[in-house]
Amino acid sequence: MSIVIEAANLVFQPYVLLVIFGAAAFGMFVGAIPGLTATMATALLVPVTFFMDPVPAIATIVTATAMAIFAGDIPGTLLRMPGTPASAAYVQDAYAMTQQGRPEAALGASLVFSSIGGIFGTLVLITASPVLAEIALKFSSFEYFWLVVLGLSCAVFISPGSPARGLIALFIGLFAATVGLDNPAAVPRYTFGSVEMMGGVQFIPAMIGLFAVSEVIRAFIKRASDVRPPSTSGKSIFRQQATNLVTYPVQALRGSVLGTAIGALPGAGADIAAWISYAISKKFSKTPEKFGKGHVEGLVEAGASNNGAMSGAWIPALVFGIPGDSITAIVIGVLYIKGINPGPMVFITQPEMIYAVFIVFLLANVIMLPLGWIAIKGARHVLSIPQKVLMPVILMFCMVGSFAINNSVFGIGLMLFFGVIGFLMEENDIPIAPAILGLVLGPMLEQNFVTSMIKSDGSFLAFFERPIAAGLGLFSIAIWTIPLVLWLLHRRSARQSLS
Amino acid sequence: MHFIKTIVAVGGLMAMTGAAWAQEYPERPIQMIVPWGAGGGTDAVGRLLGAEIQKELGVPVNVVNRTGGSGVVGHSAIANADPDGYTIGIMTIEVDMMHWQGLTDLTYEDFDVLAIVNSDPGGVMVSADAGYDSVEALLEKIKSEPAGTFKASGTGQGGIWHVGLAGWLLSEGLAPDHVTFVPSQGAAPGLTDMVAGGVDIVPSSLAEGRSMIDAKRVVPLATMSPDRQDAFPDVPTLAETTGSDWNVAVWRSVAAPAGLPEDVKVKLMDAIETAYHSDAYQDFMKDRGFGLRWAKGDDATAIVAADDAVFGEVMTKAGLAAQ
Amino acid sequence: MRVTDLTLGLLTLLGGIAIYLSAINFHAIPGQDYGAGTMPRAIAFVTGLVGIFMITKAAIAGERLPGLQLAEWTRSGGAVLRMFAVLGLIVTYIVVSPLLGFLPTAFCVMLVAMLILGVRIPTAIIVSALTSVTIQQSFGKLLLVPLPRSDFLNVFW
Numbered sequence: 001m002s003i004v005i006e007a008a009n010l011v012f013q014p015y016v017l018l019v020i021f022g023a024a025a026f027g028m029f030v031g032a033i034p035g036l037t038a039t040m041a042t043a044l045l046v047p048v049t050f051f052m053d054p055v056p057a058i059a060t061i062v063t064a065t066a067m068a069i070f071a072g073d074i075p076g077t078l079l080r081m082p083g084t085p086a087s088a089a090y091v092q093d094a095y096a097m098t099q100q101g102r103p104e105a106a107l108g109a110s111l112v113f114s115s116i117g118g119i120f121g122t123l124v125l126i127t128a129s130p131v132l133a134e135i136a137l138k139f140s141s142f143e144y145f146w147l148v149v150l151g152l153s154c155a156v157f158i159s160p161g162s163p164a165r166g167l168i169a170l171f172i173g174l175f176a177a178t179v180g181l182d183n184p185a186a187v188p189r190y191t192f193g194s195v196e197m198m199g200g201v202q203f204i205p206a207m208i209g210l211f212a213v214s215e216v217i218r219a220f221i222k223r224a225s226d227v228r229p230p231s232t233s234g235k236s237i238f239r240q241q242a243t244n245l246v247t248y249p250v251q252a253l254r255g256s257v258l259g260t261a262i263g264a265l266p267g268a269g270a271d272i273a274a275w276i277s278y279a280i281s282k283k284f285s286k287t288p289e290k291f292g293k294g295h296v297e298g299l300v301e302a303g304a305s306n307n308g309a310m311s312g313a314w315i316p317a318l319v320f321g322i323p324g325d326s327i328t329a330i331v332i333g334v335l336y337i338k339g340i341n342p343g344p345m346v347f348i349t350q351p352e353m354i355y356a357v358f359i360v361f362l363l364a365n366v367i368m369l370p371l372g373w374i375a376i377k378g379a380r381h382v383l384s385i386p387q388k389v390l391m392p393v394i395l396m397f398c399m400v401g402s403f404a405i406n407n408s409v410f411g412i413g414l415m416l417f418f419g420v421i422g423f424l425m426e427e428n429d430i431p432i433a434p435a436i437l438g439l440v441l442g443p444m445l446e447q448n449f450v451t452s453m454i455k456s457d458g459s460f461l462a463f464f465e466r467p468i469a470a471g472l473g474l475f476s477i478a479i480w481t482i483p484l485v486l487w488l489l490h491r492r493s494a495r496q497s498l499s
Numbered sequence: 500m501h502f503i504k505t506i507v508a509v510g511g512l513m514a515m516t517g518a519a520w521a522q523e524y525p526e527r528p529i530q531m532i533v534p535w536g537a538g539g540g541t542d543a544v545g546r547l548l549g550a551e552i553q554k555e556l557g558v559p560v561n562v563v564n565r566t567g568g569s570g571v572v573g574h575s576a577i578a579n580a581d582p583d584g585y586t587i588g589i590m591t592i593e594v595d596m597m598h599w600q601g602l603t604d605l606t607y608e609d610f611d612v613l614a615i616v617n618s619d620p621g622g623v624m625v626s627a628d629a630g631y632d633s634v635e636a637l638l639e640k641i642k643s644e645p646a647g648t649f650k651a652s653g654t655g656q657g658g659i660w661h662v663g664l665a666g667w668l669l670s671e672g673l674a675p676d677h678v679t680f681v682p683s684q685g686a687a688p689g690l691t692d693m694v695a696g697g698v699d700i701v702p703s704s705l706a707e708g709r710s711m712i713d714a715k716r717v718v719p720l721a722t723m724s725p726d727r728q729d730a731f732p733d734v735p736t737l738a739e740t741t742g743s744d745w746n747v748a749v750w751r752s753v754a755a756p757a758g759l760p761e762d763v764k765v766k767l768m769d770a771i772e773t774a775y776h777s778d779a780y781q782d783f784m785k786d787r788g789f790g791l792r793w794a795k796g797d798d799a800t801a802i803v804a805a806d807d808a809v810f811g812e813v814m815t816k817a818g819l820a821a822q
Numbered sequence: 823m824r825v826t827d828l829t830l831g832l833l834t835l836l837g838g839i840a841i842y843l844s845a846i847n848f849h850a851i852p853g854q855d856y857g858a859g860t861m862p863r864a865i866a867f868v869t870g871l872v873g874i875f876m877i878t879k880a881a882i883a884g885e886r887l888p889g890l891q892l893a894e895w896t897r898s899g900g901a902v903l904r905m906f907a908v909l910g911l912i913v914t915y916i917v918v919s920p921l922l923g924f925l926p927t928a929f930c931v932m933l934v935a936m937l938i939l940g941v942r943i944p945t946a947i948i949v950s951a952l953t954s955v956t957i958q959q960s961f962g963k964l965l966l967v968p969l970p971r972s973d974f975l976n977v978f979w
Binding site: 164167168170171175182183184185187189190193213216219220221222223386388389391392393395396397399400403404407409412413415416418419427429442445446449450453454458 | 824825829830835841843844848849850851852854855856857858860862867868869872875876889893895900901904905908909911912913915916920928931932934936938939940942945946949950953954957961968969976
Binding site: 531559561562563656676679682818819 | 851852853964968
């Protein structure tokens with residue numbers, strides 16, 4: 001117990017609390033601007049943390065990232081422009097709710113269940129970190145391959161409309177992901193001799209293009225003024241969430257558990273967690289037909305999931321010094337600078353440090369509620385600005401955000417290209433979400449497939465030789481075959497009943 | 500009228516300050532391009548050096564990540580900038596390899612190498628579960644098994660540790676592809692995969708495997724340097740054990756586009772030298788387990804040129820160079 | 823611009839074939855059967871299958887070529903013009919901002935966009951000016967994004 005008190009003493013200092021507050025505001029700001037990611041927020045904070053003690057330094061990063069992941073939901077909900085990739089999974093539902101005049105309900109659900117997921121993830125981090133990391137460490141490229149297949153299958157199944165159109169979208173994304181030099185063979189593909197193209201299709205400009213620029217183009221066509229901002233209900237942000245919690249307790253728990261588990265896998269982060277959770281939510285829902293049309297259920301589960309993943313990513317990072325995602329990779333670097341070598345030894349030599357990190361986590365997820373409330377109240381006014389004034393400003397933010405990701409106008413070009421593609425896709429009822437996931441997971445899919453084949457000397461059976469891989473593989477195949485078999489059976493019985 | 504007067508006054512003021520600035524370098528912020536992602540080792544080195552150079556020169560040094568294309572994008576951005584001293588960058592060892600692979604025409608000769616600020620020798624690391632206690636035992640086993648039995652990973656196809664492995668195998672009288680190389684996204688994924696049982700050897704720098712070594716999941720068998728490393732005094736060199744004379748090390752350098760004015764070059768080199776010797780930089784490098792190495796100007800260029808020649812030879816033999 | 827299922831299926835099939843042809847010259851990793859061509863070929867194969875599936879389905883449903891339905895908005899000349907105007911503004915920013923610097927370009931692009939949408943001139947000028955300065959201060963100064971700078975008008979740097 002004395003260790004906990006010692007740790008609390010490290011955290012509850014005026015300076016540390018001030019830092020947490022400042023970092024929270026910074027995270028809100030960065031997350032709410034489409035094009036700036038939680039990873040970027042962390043990277044920008046690193047130089048600042050050089051001048052801090054270990055505990056405030058970690059507190060800064062933990063708070064800012066947790067806040068950025070939630071804040072990414074704000075532009076997603078209000079303007080259909082997810083602020084971070086993790087918000088893209090359920091942007092359809094959140095935006096539909098705004099159009100129905102319930103933006104507070106959507107944002108409130110995001111906020112409260114982000115906080116719940118984050119707190120759950122932290123509790124798991126505290127209790128089960130060594131055990132979970134041990135399992136995650138057994139994952140090789142075979143297991144990762146199946147995990148990616150699972151994620152992509154989910155993307156096709158959660159997309160509204162026909163699976164064929166979902167597949168077209170997925171392959172647009174996968175094909176875009178093949179551009180450039182970053183493939184296992186290190187061969188430049190589809191670069192047309194351009195150095196910038198060697199870097200491939202960057203995710204952020206593509207995402208801004210597909211989601212935001214296509215929306216701007218539509219606004220220009222309709223001349224924007226005829227799009228009236230929806231009226232908002234006067235209900236409190238938090239009161240409805242009590243109802244949600246009573247209605248969807250299983251979803252909230254499932255999202256938290258799965259998010260934390262996925263976050264703990266090295267390399268898999270909040271974005272994948274949100275996609276998989278959203279798909280699972282739809283699969284097991286009593287009303288799957290409502291998904292994508294402004295239904296809060298998926299929001300509850302995926303919102304809890306992505307913040308759970310944020311905490312989960314710290315499990316392998318703290319226990320073995322192996323980053324769970326790009327953010328913890330940066331944090332490990334910061335810890336080394338501070339003279340703390342993440343690994344099992346820290347638990348023995350500096351337990352108060354570990355407990356201080358745990359306290360910071362809890363604090364960040366609790367402080368999120370009041371700060372998020374302020375952000376939502378403030379952001380709501382975005383909607384009262386006429387669209388004809390707002391759209392040009394958004395266009396500018398899109399261009400600056402696309403530029404900032406690699407500090408090059410090439411990003412703006414990419415954004416423009418994908419803006420047109422996204423516009424044409426929407427015109428033809430092709431969902432955008434699978435294309436985004438294809439773009440994100442394409443490199444992982446290719447990397448893990450090709451390296452697995454090299455390791456197994458070309459034998460595809462190797463994908464089923466390791467127990468976890470075999471389990472994941474069979475599960476992935478079942479996802480595809482069972483609906484097909486059911487459909488065939490259904491057709492046969494329908495035909496028999498006809499004849 | 501008043502309005503016009505103000506404009507004239509402001510314009511005059513701007514012209515005057517502009518003239519004053521033009522007298523001495525540096526008069527405005529310097530941009531430092533890092534060809535690798537935010538949060539990585541190169542990024543950290545760049546940001547820390549940038550902060551110290553900023554103290555020295557008195558103008559902001561803005562670190563800008565230009566990633567992608569295995570470093571080609573960022574290195575091209577440095578080389579293609581105006582050689583006016585306002586764009587510098589962190590040049591990494593990939594510049595000596597990518598032109599052999601046929602990815603770009605860019606070589607070290609397109610840069611003014613200002614200083615080498617870090618160097619980390621390659622190593623031989625195996626999983627703790629594999630049960631090797633020395634590099635001789637490992638080599639014995641590699642030689643006795645047919646080619647392709649052993650797999651190694653730790654960087655992309657044709658990356659530095661791929662070349663390092665091929666060079667080592669050649670020096671031991673083996674075919675450069677006797678151990679199959681599995682491309683990975685970097686040392687950390689390679690190490691994770693090795694611990695998970697996916698590959699057998701990771702020939703990356705020991706610094707990159709430090710946390711796994713401390714966690715007793717990875718065993719360092721040898722270092723590919725002429726002398727033992729300060730951070731790993733118990734790990735023998737290849738020369739001590741198998742008798743191989745193969746050495747390989749990654750370095751990081753600060754470079755500018757070729758054709759820098761001489762006075763700007765001297766000023767930058769002095770600032771980097773002070774930054775290198777600052778406590779902040781020295782402590783940071785030791786804490787991260789990164790190797791310290793200092794060479795500036797022509798000495799640094801000579802090191803870069805020597806590596807370029809060696810890599811060209813090994814990569815051609817290993818079939819990694821473009822025909 | 824909306825194409826019918828049959829046309830979409832045909833386009834998808836053609837896309838698959840094009841990807842396959844483009845991937846023929848991607849060689850494998852030396853000494854391996856797999857490499858740069860593996861992924862594009864797999865994508866081409868499945869894309870082709872999806873295309874064939876859609877064509878079959880549309881053909882069974884009795885669809886015929888040509889299959890291009892123009893949406894309501896394409897009949898309004900103003901809407902088409904505005905669509906090209908917004909694309910043109912983005913291209914303008916890409917081309918002009920490195921030359922003129924961020925502030926003037928951003929201001930002009932936003933101003934023109936607002937005028938196209940019918941915002942009153944004073945409002946448009948004020949909002950454009952405020953937004954460009956805010957972005958320049960927050961991104962340029964706070965976040966250290968190297969926005970293109972110009973040799974004149976650089977009083978804020």
